[in-house]
Amino acid sequence: MTVISTHKDAENLTLTVVAEFDATPEDVWEVWENPRKLERWWGPPTFPATFTRHDFVVGGESRYLMTGPEGETPRGWWRIDAIDRPRRLDFANGLAGDDGEPVQGMEPTSAYMILEAVGDTARMTAVTHFVDVEQMNLLLGMGMQEGMAQAIGQIDGLLTSSRSRA
């Protein structure tokens, strides 16, 4: 496996991640479709996810919760917007309240995932588009503090290197 590239488009609030796996596109599709596999990777390591519903059809919805180290359980939901097995999946992902249902009046992120066979590997391109920065902030509240701490360290590195370049 390799993360081939990541692209952060600050202007359009879009994150694109490209990765390759030693597997077939069908195998990778399975980790999205099968909720028992999906919940083993959707949450960060310290916030494992549990999918209580995963209606994997166009228009179908999912409900999940994540369990944090202190027992906190942020919740979220998906809505599947398009399926082209095993090539492309379009879905919305939003925050849910304590009742597990979507928070009213809060836009979900829109995301899509593309799978292609490249030689013996499967290339996955995952694109997430955020509505606004406020939404990014709220979703980041879902157990992302550790990632944020790491990211802060990386920014200092970035700034130092951009200064010594040129």
Added chain:
Amino acid sequence: MTEVGVDRIFQALADQTRRDILGRAIQSGESVSVLSRHYEMSFAAVQKHVAVLERAALVTKERRGREQIVHTNRTTLRRAMTLLDAYEQLWIQRIDQITEILTITEGEPK
């Protein structure tokens, strides 16, 4: 910080020259005239970029004699960059976990 303010930050950060200015002005500050020597554009054009950064609170300007010294505001910059960086980090973790699943299930009956 209001939502409008944050949108401004992202617009300001979307330009390579402006990101470069932030990098140069982060240590002890840099005058606009020194900054403008680094780019193939007019002094006025560099001033415009600095103004965009200033409106987004990414830099502050300080008058020192005839010079205007630009200082990068680390706090604002961190907040904005952290968001996309954190999501990137999340996806890198996810891909690691997918790899693990694909490795473990290989050769096992489904």
